[in-house]
Amino acid sequence: MAGFIRDGDSGTAAYYEHEVAPHVRRLRSRALRDRLAESLLFLPIMMLAGAMLLALLLAEIDERYMVDPSEVITFTPDVAVTLLGIIAGATITTAGVVFSLLVVSLQLASGQFSPRVLRGFWRDRHGQVLVGLLLSTFAFCVLALARIDTAAEHAPPLTVGCALLLTLLSVIAIVVYLDRISRNQYVGRIVQRVARETQSLISELPYGPRIGVKAGEPVDPPDVATLGQPLVVTAVTDGWVQQISRRAVIGAVPPDTVVRLETRVGAFLTAGTPMVTMWPPPADPATSAHLIAEAVIIGVARTMQQDIDFGLRQLSDVALRALSQAVNDPTTAVEVILRIGSVMRPLLLAECPAQAVRDHDGRVLLTPCDLDHTEYVAHAFNQLRHYAAPHPSVVVPLLRTMAMLRDCCLSGYRGEMTPDRVRTIAALDRQIELTLAGVRATGMLPADLAMVEAVAAGATGTPATRRPV
Template sequence: MEGFVRDGDSGTAAHYEHEVAPHVRRLRSRALSDRLAESLLFLPIMMLAVAMVLAMVLAEIDERYMVNPSEVITFTPDVAVTLLGIIAGAMITTAGVVFSLLVVSLQLASGQFSPRVLRGFWRDRHGQVLVGLLLSTFAFCVLALARIDTAADHAPPLTVGVALLLTLLSVIAIVVYLDRISRNQYVGRIVQRVARETQSLIGELPYGPRIGVKVGEPVDPPDVGSLGPPLIVTAVTDGWVQQLSRRAIVAAVPPDTVVRLETRVGAFITAGTPLVTMWPPPEDKATSARLVAEAVIIGVARTMQQDIDFGLRQLTDVGLRALSAAVNDPTTAVEVILRIGSVMRPLLLAECPTQAMRDREGRTLLTPCDLDHTEYVAHAFNQLRHYAAPHPSVVIPLLRTMGMLRDCCLSGYRGAMTPDRARTIAALDHQIDLTLQGVRATGMLPADLAMVEAIGAACTAQPTRHPST
C-alpha cells in the first residue's frame, strides 16, 4: 500500500483489493463449508446447543403455563426423575458404541479400499445427525432433571414429552445408521459416490461455479523470455492446492501483465517454491504478491472442491488395493475400471480450460500446469495396466474400456479431427500398446495371451465396437 501512496495513486491498491476480495471470499467460504461438512463435531455441537436452549425454554413454559395438565399425559416427579436418568445414561453409552462402530468402519475402509475414501464416511450426514441426537438427548435430560421439583404434584409435561420424543428419534436414527453403515461398506457404493462427485465437477467444464470462470479469450502463449526479469511469488506454506481463482489472480495485477501460475489444483507445493511468476513486476510488488497468494487455497489434504484428478486418484487406489496380493479381489478391480470408464467418457468429450488467456485490459494468464486430456488418460490407466497385466479377467475389461473411450473420441466430433482429440486418441493407443506389452512380459498362457492380443488389436481398429464388460 505504501508504494501506491508515494506514487500519488493511493486508489490503485484499494481498487485491486476491491476486485480480488469477492473471489477470495468465495474461495474461503467453500473451503470452510468443505471442512465443516467433513467435521464430526460441528453439526453435533450445533444440535447440542439447540437442545440446551430448548430445555430451558420448555422448563419456563412448563412452570408458567402447564399448571393444570389434566388433559396431558403426565408423570409423577419420582417417575420422571427415574425415566430421565435412565435415558441420559443410555444415550451417553450408546454414543460411545456409535463412535466405536464409526472407528471400526474407518479402519475397515482404510485397510481394504484406500485411506482417501474415508472422507465419504466423515461427510455422512446421517452419522453426524445420530451423534448430535444422542448428545442432545443426553444434555436435554440432564438439564430437565435439574428443573424437576420432587415436591410438586406432577413432572413438567412438555419437558418430559420432548425427552421421550428425542429418545424415540434417537432409536430410529440408530437403526437407520446401522443400515447405512453396513451398506456403505460395499465397494460398489464407495466407487459410485466417488464417480458421482467427479462427474459433477466434469459437468462444469470448461468453466463453472466451482471450476472457475472464464477470464479472457484464448491466445497463443507469449515468449516470456523476452519480457525481462519477472517477479516470482513463492508459497508460504507446504500443502495441497485445494482451490484457486483465475479471476482473482488476474485482478490482482496491473493491465498488460503476464501471469504464469506455477502449480495447479491437486498439486503439492513446498514452501519457498514458485507459486506465481509475473512480467513485468508491478509497482507495488508486496500488494500484488499478497493478493495473488490469497487467491490460492492450500490445505493439508486433497479435496473434491475443484480437483477432478483426485476423483480418478481415489478410484485408482481402490483398484490397486484390490489387485494387491494381500487383498486379491479382481472383481472389485473390474468394477473400478468400469467406473473409471464412466468418468473418463464425459471428461474426454468435455473441453478443458484454455491454458493461455488474455482479458480486455491486456492481462495474460498462463496455466501450463493444468492437466489436459492426455494427462488424464495417463493418470487413469498407468498404474492399473501395470498391476492388471497378470490377470486376464481384469486386463480384458481394461482394454475394452480404453477401446470404448477411443470410440467416443472418434465419434465425438463432426468434421476435421482437432489436434487435442488426435493427441487423446494417440494417448489411448499408447496405453493399449503398453498394456499388451505388459501382458506379454508376464508369461501368460498362450491361449489367454492370444485372446488378450485379439481384443487389443480390435481396440485400435477403426471403428471399434465392444461390449461394456
C-alpha cells in the first residue's frame, strides 16, 4: 500500500501502511475465503492434487521397501489391474451422478424457495468433499494402473490398499451426502441456516471482526453545504458492495477531512456514480481515491460477509415465494415469519454503528446510507405484509411477531426512551397499521377480518393481553 504514496514523505507512507493496509488486506482475505467457500472446484482440485502426489509417493515406497509383502494383504498384478480399473470406472460414473443430483437439488431449491438460498448448497462442505473424493479415487487408480508391473510376483500393496481405502471413504461419503441433500431440501433447515448466519453478524454489532473496527467517536454531522467544493470519487465498476472498511476509508484521507460514503454494504453501485465525497479535496486526490477504492469490495452478488440486510432479503424471498399462487404454501410463510422475528429481536436491541464519527486526527466519516432500525423494520415487513394480506393464517402470526418486537423495544425502559427506540416503535406501529389496512382492502370474510382486527388491536396493547406467536 505504501507504494501508492507518491509525495516522498516516509512518515505518511508509514502511516498509510499502518492505518489502511491491514484493514484492506483483511477485507481481501475475507473476500477470497468467501469465494473459495462457495467454489465447487477449489477443494476438489486440492484433493485431486493431493491424491496424485500420494499415488506417486506410495509407488516409490512400494518399489523401494515393500519387496516382501508377506505380512500385508497382497494381490496378483492381474487381479490388481482388474480391481483398479473397475474402481476407476465406477467412481467417475458416480461423480457424474453426484453432479446430476447437485444440479437437480439446486433447481428444486431455486424454484421452490429462492435463487438467493443456493449459496448454502454451494457452501456445503460435505458435497465438496464427496466430489473431491471421487475425483481423487479416479486419479489415484489411473496413476496406480500405470505403475503396476504385470510381470512382477505381486501388485504394490500400499498402492492397492490405499485405493481400496479411498473407495470405502467414497462410498461412505455418498451415503452421508444423500442423507444431507435430502434433509437440506427441508425449508426449516434452509431458513435456520440463513437465520444463524444473520444472527452471527448481528452479534458483532456495533463493531466486530467482520462488521468492522471503530473508526472514531460519534459526533453531530457537520453541515456539508458550508464546507466548499468537494472531491467526488466515483465507482470504477458495476456490482454489489460486499464489504467496506470504515477505518480504511477514513484513514485514506488527510487530517481534518470530512468523508461521506455515498453507498453502503448491500447496495448496488453503477460505474461512474458517486461512491465517496470528501471536503476539502486532498493535495493528492489520485492517491486518496485509489486507497478509498481499495477499502470497498465490490462483487457480482450480495454476500453475508457484512450484509445483515441480505439475510432478511433471503428470508423474505422464501416467504414471498411460498405465498405466490404457483407454490401456495402459507405454512412455509408462517415458519419464515417466525424466523424473521427471531432475527429482528436481537437486531432491534443491538446498537447500530454511528452514522457520523470523528477520529483523533479530526477526520469525520459520514455514512448516511447505512441502515438504521426503522429501515430494517421496513425491509423485513414491507413486502410480506402486502402479499400476506389475503391470508388470515399468515397475517395473524405476522401481527403477533410485530407485537413481540414492539414489546422487546419497550422492555427495560421505565423512563424516557432513546430517540432511536421511539422511532423503531413508531415504525412497528406503522407496519401494524398498514398490515391492517391491506387486510381490509382484500375484502376478507367478516369473521376473519374481525379476528385479524382483534389481533391488531392487541398488538399495541399490553403484553399480558396477547397470545403467543
